[in-house]
Amino acid sequence: MAIDKVWVLAEAGDTPAPITLELLTEARQVASTVEAVSWGTGTATQAPTLGEYGATKVYDVGDLGGALPGAPVAGAIAALVQAGEGPDALLVPATYDGRDVAGRLSARLDRPVLTNVVGLTAEGGLATQHAVFGGTHIVTARFVGEGPGIYVVRAKSFAAEPAGGPAPEVVTAGVPDLGATGEARITARHEEERSGPKLDEAAVVVSGGRGLGSAENYALIEELAKLLHGAAGASRAIVDAGWVPYSHQVGQTGKTVKPTVYLACGISGATQHLVGMKGAKNIVAVNKDQDAPIFSVADLGIVGDVHKVLPALIEALKARG
Amino acid sequence: MAMNVVVCVKQIPDPAAPSSLDPGTKTLNRSGKLILDDSDSYGVEMALQLAGNVEGSEVTLVSMAPGGEVSGLRTALAMGAARAILVSDDSLAGSDALSTAKVLAAAIRRAEPDLVIAATESTDGYTGTLPVQVAELLGLPSVTFAKSVATDGRNLKVERQTEAGYDEVECPLPAVVTVTAGVVEPRYPSFKGIMAAKSKPVETLTVSDLGLDASQVGWAGARQEITDVSEAEARSAGEVVVDEGDGAERIVAFLEQVKVV
Ligand SMILES: Cc1cc2nc3c(=O)[nH]c(=O)nc-3n(C[C@H](O)[C@H](O)[C@H](O)COP(=O)(O)OP(=O)(O)OC[C@H]3O[C@@H](n4cnc5c(N)ncnc54)[C@H](O)[C@@H]3O)c2cc1C
Ligand SMILES: Nc1ncnc2c1ncn2[C@@H]1O[C@H](COP(=O)(O)O)[C@@H](O)[C@H]1O
Numbered sequence: 001m002a003i004d005k006v007w008v009l010a011e012a013g014d015t016p017a018p019i020t021l022e023l024l025t026e027a028r029q030v031a032s033t034v035e036a037v038s039w040g041t042g043t044a045t046q047a048p049t050l051g052e053y054g055a056t057k058v059y060d061v062g063d064l065g066g067a068l069p070g071a072p073v074a075g076a077i078a079a080l081v082q083a084g085e086g087p088d089a090l091l092v093p094a095t096y097d098g099r100d101v102a103g104r105l106s107a108r109l110d111r112p113v114l115t116n117v118v119g120l121t122a123e124g125g126l127a128t129q130h131a132v133f134g135g136t137h138i139v140t141a142r143f144v145g146e147g148p149g150i151y152v153v154r155a156k157s158f159a160a161e162p163a164g165g166p167a168p169e170v171v172t173a174g175v176p177d178l179g180a181t182g183e184a185r186i187t188a189r190h191e192e193e194r195s196g197p198k199l200d201e202a203a204v205v206v207s208g209g210r211g212l213g214s215a216e217n218y219a220l221i222e223e224l225a226k227l228l229h230g231a232a233g234a235s236r237a238i239v240d241a242g243w244v245p246y247s248h249q250v251g252q253t254g255k256t257v258k259p260t261v262y263l264a265c266g267i268s269g270a271t272q273h274l275v276g277m278k279g280a281k282n283i284v285a286v287n288k289d290q291d292a293p294i295f296s297v298a299d300l301g302i303v304g305d306v307h308k309v310l311p312a313l314i315e316a317l318k319a320r321g
Numbered sequence: 322m323a324m325n326v327v328v329c330v331k332q333i334p335d336p337a338a339p340s341s342l343d344p345g346t347k348t349l350n351r352s353g354k355l356i357l358d359d360s361d362s363y364g365v366e367m368a369l370q371l372a373g374n375v376e377g378s379e380v381t382l383v384s385m386a387p388g389g390e391v392s393g394l395r396t397a398l399a400m401g402a403a404r405a406i407l408v409s410d411d412s413l414a415g416s417d418a419l420s421t422a423k424v425l426a427a428a429i430r431r432a433e434p435d436l437v438i439a440a441t442e443s444t445d446g447y448t449g450t451l452p453v454q455v456a457e458l459l460g461l462p463s464v465t466f467a468k469s470v471a472t473d474g475r476n477l478k479v480e481r482q483t484e485a486g487y488d489e490v491e492c493p494l495p496a497v498v499t500v501t502a503g504v505v506e507p508r509y510p511s512f513k514g515i516m517a518a519k520s521k522p523v524e525t526l527t528v529s530d531l532g533l534d535a536s537q538v539g540w541a542g543a544r545q546e547i548t549d550v551s552e553a554e555a556r557s558a559g560e561v562v563v564d565e566g567d568g569a570e571r572i573v574a575f576l577e578q579v580k581v582v
Contacts (some may be wrong), residue, residue: 068464068481068490070453096466096483103453112419112544115448131553137342140549152450184462184492191486204581228581240503246468246482252447253501261581263572278556282579284572290561297556300575304564312569320573320582 003122006031007077007087007148008055009098012040012069016049018201019093021160023153024053027091028163030122035087037173039064039073044170051168053160059173068184070100075182076173077101078108081148089126089149102152104181114141115152126151134271135278155200155256156279192245197231199248204230205259205280207250208238209273211266211287211306215243220310221265227317233257233277235267251276266306269294286310322474323377324494326368327432328402329425329439329452330361332386332393336444342550346415346540355386357393360440362507363500365397367470368438370505375474379403381432385424387414391523398518399510405523406432412528415540418446422454424538427531430459435474437497441466456497463497464490468504 006027011017020036027034034054038046039061047058061076080086090105092098094116106113119129119138126149130139143149175182199205206228208221218238225232233255234248250257252272262280267273269285269292277283278297285298286309295301302309332355357365365380372378382397382405394405406428413424429437437456442449456463466482472494479490479498510518528535536542562571576582 068462070463070465071457074457096481099449100453100463100465103450104457106419106450107422107454107457110419112417113448113450114545115418115450127548132342132550135553136555138551138553139547140551141545141547143545145544180460180493181457181462184464184490184496186488187491188489189483189486190488191483194485228576236502242503245486246501247485253442261576261579282575283556284575286564286568286572290563295561296558298561299559300571301559301561302564302568302571303561304568309564309568309572313572316569316573317582 002124003031003088003126005033005035005087007090008034008036009090009092009101010036010038010046010050011093011095011097012038012042014042014045016046017093018160019095019155020050021053022156022158023091023093024050024055025160026120026158028054030120030126031088035059036168037061037073037077039069047170048167051165052162054163054165055168056165058168058170060170061173061175066185066187067182068100068186069097070104071178071181072175073101074104074108075178076175077105079176080173081109086148088147089151092150092152094152094154099152102150106150109148111146111148111150112143113150113152114143117151117153118157120151131275134274156258192247196226196229199231199233199250200255200257202231202257203260204228204263205233205250205257205277206230206263206265207233207235207267207277208265209235209267210237210241212238213307217307218243220306220314223314224263224310224317227314230259235273264294264298265310267294268292269297322375324372324375324435324472324474325433326372326378326380327429327434327437328361328364328368328380328382328397329437329455330365330382330384330393330397331358331443332356332384332390333358333443333445355390355393357396358440358444360442360444360502361397362400363502363504364438364440365400365402366505366507367500369401371436371470371472381406383425383428383432385409385413385421385428389525394523395518396510398521399514400508401514404521407523407525408528408531409525410527412535412539412541415543416538417543417545418448418451419454420538420542422451422458423533424528424531425451426455426458427533428526429455435494436472436477437461437495439497439499441499441501452497452499459497461495461497462492463499464492465499467498467500470498470500470504
């Protein structure tokens with residue numbers, strides 16, 4: 001199956017999410033026609049940027065009236081596919097809503113989904129790369145049978161680059177009757193306050209794990225992150241323990257980060273953590289266990305106690321002013 | 322209102338044991354003994370707590386696993402679930418996530434659920450799409466990534482994780498919910514629970530019992546294939562030094578070298 005037309009699911013918002021631009025850039029590499037599908041009230045506002053990154057047409061599902069996006073957006077895409085307007089492949093971001101849309105659409109169209117995609121190559125059809133075993137091995141896979149293929153792609157798999165395209169045509173995509181499936185509604189939204197750069201965009205990420213010993217000690221991580229103009233991250237162990245909110249989590253089920261420097265403090269380096277940070281340009285680890293797996297990916301490993309090394313590091317950085 | 326709560330539980334190879342790929346099929350080796358996926362222990366606990374709040378409610382486990390495997394189910398039964406449905410059939414080997422969803426949806430339908438709970442993703446497969454596929458196949462609403470779940474037996478109130486925080490989401494039952502790790506603290510099975518689990522009913526079904534066609538599932542029905550497995554470019558380990566009071570200085574020197582300070 002040759003790939004002519006690829007759709008990218010663009011997260012809702014007034015500006016495109018970084019992963020939307022990554023996916024559009026990659027879509028241009030594998031297909032001649034790139035189009036986007038989005039929802040919410042901001043589609044028209046983000047459309048010019050989508051065009052700049054290669055989308056020639058944007059399907060706008062529109063305001064969902066508080067419904068969770070999975071069912072209505074998948075319903076709208078399925079309707080377009082059934083009307084013969086569908087793509088050969090749909091690239092979906094590995095986000096909360098993206099995964100919901102992919103799952104719903106898969107069952108509606110009776111097409112499987114390839115998830116955790118970190119690379120794509122066009123060779124006749126599309127071949128996908130998936131990192132397994134904490135990124136030590138790469139599995140290559142592909143669909144057999146009829147399209148469109150549904151691909152859920154991890155953040156930071158591709159670098160975003162504009163192509164200088166014109167503003168795309170924006171067309172309305174209707175939502176069919178969803179029955180009970182569309183009944184989940186958002187009644188309130190809560191956003192945590194954060195200062196400094198975003199975790200997945202920061203040049204420096206300082207992350208803490210269970211080795212910190214207590215929630216109070218996370219203050220060391222926050223202070224270091226601030227001194228380095230970076231963002232504070234965490235392993236899942238301390239998110240599960242309630243020390244920090246989930247939005248701090250780095251790894252398979254958390255954020256993927258690719259900073260210039262990743263500083264892992266009291267983190268063992270479980271495979272699910274490594275897949276989220278192995279792409280960092282430089283990795284520094286502090287762990288008291290010489291055999292901790294994190295050292296196998298660290299450019300600089302300090303076998304030591306975070307309670308000694310981190311306060312000293314904070315002092316040293318402060319002294320430099 | 323009394324509820325039938327169904328929990329999807331996956332039985333997986335012990336993640337502590339080194340995992341390997343079958344050289345022939347290039348899929349994960351699942352030949353050894355299987356255990357309850359830790360990710361699902363949160364769903365089981367959540368189900369027990371929600372059912373415990375409403376008198377007459379019951380928790381049913383649903384699992385698809387090879388070789389009539391029940392070890393993981395027994396663990397969850399020992400935690401307090403009432404009964405289990407196991408789908409086990411040689412023709413299921415090699416099933417992709419959508420085929421697995423079709424099998425689980427058919428099994429879940431038999432339990433006439435008010436609420437279906439699964440994990441956001443499994444430890445060994447982590448495709449994370451299966452519960453939503455099940456919801457669509459059953460014609461139910463779904464709320465994924467729940468960090469808290471409450472219900473009065475008619476409606477569901479969920480705090481759902483988002484990039485920046487969380488959303489409050491409401492939805493009528495029946496519905497499918499996926500829970501993240503850490504939502505609740507899974508109980509350890511008591512000795513009494515372990516003894517009781519031995520005599521709890523486990524209904525074992527085949528593909529044809531579910532009215533499905535063997536050509537839709539397993540290798541026969543799979544519409545994705547693995548064409549290659551290779552080693553990733555290894556990140557070479559750098560310098561590992563023992564802190565002799567100079568650890569912080571070394572880090573500063575490194576940060577200078579990469580021009581971060
Ligand atoms: C499906 C699934 C998805 C997952 N997703 C993620 C994910 O997205 N992100 C993630 O991080 N994890 C994830 N995990 C969990 C992962 O497997 C690990 O359990 C987790 O990363 C461990 O966190 P940790 O390193 O903080 O804790 P531990 O593994 O307990 O490590 C603590 C480390 O601190 C060191 N230490 C202790 N005291 C000190 C001290 N005083 N000074 C210095 N070092 C010290 C110890 O030597 C140890 O290495 C997932 C697991 C599953 C099953
Ligand atoms: N074979 C299975 N049997 C029962 N439940 C499953 C099975 N596979 C997946 N699930 C459920 O679906 C969730 C997501 O699985 P996955 O799509 O593999 O990440 C799991 O955590 C389980 O709750």
